[in-house]
Amino acid sequence: MRFLQWTSAALAAALLVACGGGDEDPPERGTVLSGLVLGQSTRAQIDAGTAASGAQALTGTARCDVTVRYIQYSTRAPGGAGARASAGVFVPTGTDPACTGARPVLLYAHGTATNKSKNMALASTDSEASLLVAMYAAQGFIVVAPNYLGYDGSLDWHPYLNAESQATDMIDSLRAAKRHLATVGGTTASSQLLITGYSQGGHVAMATHREIERGYASELTVTASAGMSGPYNLVGFGDLVNGTGPINAGALIFTPLLLTSYQFSYGNIYSSASAVYQAPYDTTAPNIFPSDSSVNDLIAQGKLPADPTLTRLFGTGGLLTDGFKTGYPTSAFRTALQNNTLLGWTPQRPLAMCGGQQDPTVFFPINTTVAQADFATRNIPVPVFDLETRSTLPAGVLGDTLYGGFQQQKAAAGANVQAVYHGTLVPPFCNVLVRGFFQQVLAAP
Helix, strand or coil, rough: CCCCCCCHHHHHHHHHHHHHCCCCCCCCCCCCEEEEEEEEEEEEHHHHHHHCCCHHHHHCCCCCEEEEEEEEEEEECCCCCCEEEEEEEEEECCCCCHHEEEEEEEEEEECCCCCCCCCCCCCCCHHHHHHHHCCCCCHEEEEEEEEECCCCCCCCCCCCCHHHHHHHHHHHHHHHHHHHHHHHHCCCCEEEEEEEEEEEEEHHHHHHHHHHHCCCCCCCCCEEEECCCCCCCCCHHHHHHHCCCCCCHHHHHHHHHHHHHHHHHHHCEEEEEEEEEEECCCCCCCCCCCCCCCCCHHHCCCCCCCCCCCCCCCCCCCCCHHHHHHHHCHHHHHHHHHCCCCCCCCCCCCEEEEEECCCCCCCHHHHHHHHHHHCCCCCCCCCCCEECCCCCCCHHHHHHHHHHHHHHHHHHHHHHHHHHHHHHHHHHHHHHHHHHHHHHHHHHC
């Protein structure tokens, strides 16, 4: 899929508008600071891209052209200080009935990213964003995809898995996107609000659903939400990783992100970095992500342990001190994980989850299975689509096709399957299932 890229003049103009100046009070939350069109893609271009990548069997052929917009908006950092954030907004256009009239809005939370320049509006180069264009926008959904605080030139740290902060950012991106679209004409947003996200974004999506129903019910109504491969049970997940194991793939990325997030958010996670990080990483790992350097470059520079599987947390050559592990059960870090765990709440609108039982990165049994069981204790039936279990998938040809296709791709990955399972294999299949779930909810009387 091809989209127009930033011109230097457009970028400079957007930043000039957004930066403002002075010490005046920050703008109201959700205020549009700048907004512009980055590019367009026709149905033919979208179909050419999905056909070339092999994704079209899952996305389907495009029904709509898609306009890609970029907005910057006002939100709040943890603690309440004003902050600027940004989002991509993918808008369906065309004459097909799926592309006209007021369209449902899909609010999407992206997965963990280490690159500080992450920008969901750059759909021609970001694989997660390009999937959203083909899977949702080209099928008639307006997609709002925030970049999160800490990315794309905003806050200098990221409130990673801070449920309240990330939900605030999501809500403000939605407000800004709807305000922006209302001023430019063309496709309009309906009141139907669907929320989803993958990995980190699965947690963010569920947190946003909960936050809207708790504090924004007079303004917004969730139509349905669906988390994909999310760490909903953060404290249970943390107890496992920081206890007897196993340690999940990618822990060398997730751990510094979490420690920095909660230290900056709450101020009580550690008194000094050396109490948490082994030398020499106590001088390099704090606030190392998001970064303009790749993970491999950071490892090569000695700023993270040389560990190809990204799982070496403790012991000789590890990232964290043994004292941190010993003190974990009564630590402020565990308290922060508990406070950001998404168990014990009761959704008022339909909710589903999707993932794969064999996920080595965000363990399915400790997160998705536990969350489903928790909802069941309050008589809330939450469907879970497990790509490893045929009986959890839709009946008939669709379920057979998705199950068979996923197993086929796993087999094709061979010895590399563990490395690609979470980040590459699961997302497109779960997005098909989530889209179907949303379509069923929208079609219900």
